[in-house]
Amino acid sequence: MGAADLVPGVSGGTIAFISGIYEELVHSLRQLTPAALKILFQQGWRPFWQHINGTFLLTLGTGVLVSIFSLARLVSYALEHHRVLVWGFFFGLIVASIIYIGRQLPLRSVPVWVALALGTLAALAVSVGKPVQLPGDWWMMAIAGSIAICAMILPGVSGSFLLLLMGVYPVFLRAVAELNWTLLGSFMLGAVSGLLLFSHFLSWLLHHYRALTLATLTGFLVGSLNIVWPWKQTITVFLDRHGNPVPLVQENLFPGQYAQATGADPQTVWVIVLAVVGVTLVLGLEFLGSRRGVFKPGSAGE
Numbered sequence: 001m002g003a004a005d006l007v008p009g010v011s012g013g014t015i016a017f018i019s020g021i022y023e024e025l026v027h028s029l030r031q032l033t034p035a036a037l038k039i040l041f042q043q044g045w046r047p048f049w050q051h052i053n054g055t056f057l058l059t060l061g062t063g064v065l066v067s068i069f070s071l072a073r074l075v076s077y078a079l080e081h082h083r084v085l086v087w088g089f090f091f092g093l094i095v096a097s098i099i100y101i102g103r104q105l106p107l108r109s110v111p112v113w114v115a116l117a118l119g120t121l122a123a124l125a126v127s128v129g130k131p132v133q134l135p136g137d138w139w140m141m142a143i144a145g146s147i148a149i150c151a152m153i154l155p156g157v158s159g160s161f162l163l164l165l166m167g168v169y170p171v172f173l174r175a176v177a178e179l180n181w182t183l184l185g186s187f188m189l190g191a192v193s194g195l196l197l198f199s200h201f202l203s204w205l206l207h208h209y210r211a212l213t214l215a216t217l218t219g220f221l222v223g224s225l226n227i228v229w230p231w232k233q234t235i236t237v238f239l240d241r242h243g244n245p246v247p248l249v250q251e252n253l254f255p256g257q258y259a260q261a262t263g264a265d266p267q268t269v270w271v272i273v274l275a276v277v278g279v280t281l282v283l284g285l286e287f288l289g290s291r292r293g294v295f296k297p298g299s300a301g302e
Contacts, residue, residue, distance in 0.1 A: 001060070002067030003075060004090075012064070014224065017155035017217060018097040018282055023206055025060065026153070028053040029199035084264075087230035088271030092278025094221050094228060100282060101218050106211055115212045119219020126162070127226045136171035138186040144168045145187035146194025153198070155220050230271050231258035 001012035016022040031052045040048035049055070078086050105112055144166055148159035163169040175183035205213040232250040255266035 002064035003071050013151075013153045014094065014097075014155040014221065016153070017101070017221070018093060021060070022155070022217075024053070024056060026199050026202050026206060028057050029153075029195065030203040032196060032199075084230045084258075084267055085270055085274050087228050087232075089274040089278045090228045091225065091230060091271075092275030093282055094225060094278075095275070096279040096282035098218060098221050101214065101221075105215055105218065109211065112211055112215045115215035116219045116222070119216035120223040121219075123220045123223020124226055125223075126165070127223065136168060136183070138182055140168060141171065141175070141183045142186040142190035142193075144172070145190030146197075149191040149195045150198040153195070153202075155217050155224070226252065231255055231266055233258070233261045 001015045004012045004015045013022070016025050036048060036052050039051050075086075105116075107113070144163060147166070148163050150159075151162050152159040163172060171183065172187065174180070175187070202213075229252045231253045233253055234250050253261060255268045258264070258266045
């Protein structure tokens, strides 16, 4: 998840969904409420830790942080010098996960198909959205933080990409560079509030409308294929705080068109190879997940 969050346009939630820990993550986050603090003060550390599924959250959080700090340079190098191959790998990951999850959906149900279509259209709308310019005030940063963090736990939706669309990504980067604690604090407050509230809502949906919710999330993955298509031509760029260009609006091309438009080798064979590697990785995770056991909604901390 940490490595995925380092790739613009890819969500850590996608990896959680692919690896089969998505529902456990959502239900564990749902346990982080004032009731958990009450358990801590009244019953002690061990019941509190069990209630929030602490070992799972600690292990996952540690993995994300270690991955971000250890792989940041590697991912940055790969995106700079082998961008097409990186996208090919993620394309394979997502295609395989769509097939795997799709087999579990009741596809004879019309509402499931409607939910799948709506999720796909929503992700496509985000992927082709045009950036707007919203104010960079503290209250806007709080709203942006709540939206971005919710996107990060949704498969197929990138929180950083939504910040770009809202026009507050430069404000956020400037706040980090200048250590503007008012804006950073507002962003963090919005992120924490949004995460806790949205995890409750998502957990409720998974508990009461599991098939429809999974169909919608699968639709997000289908729509995200437009984002991770390997061969792209950049139309509009954004300069980060180091002055480096970050693609903002891109057009998908076929390999031959990509070679003509950019003058670069489309590396079609290697893209296909890495896509197959991505598919194989998902199948391996599926095998490990089947041995690990299926997580039942509501079992974490209850």
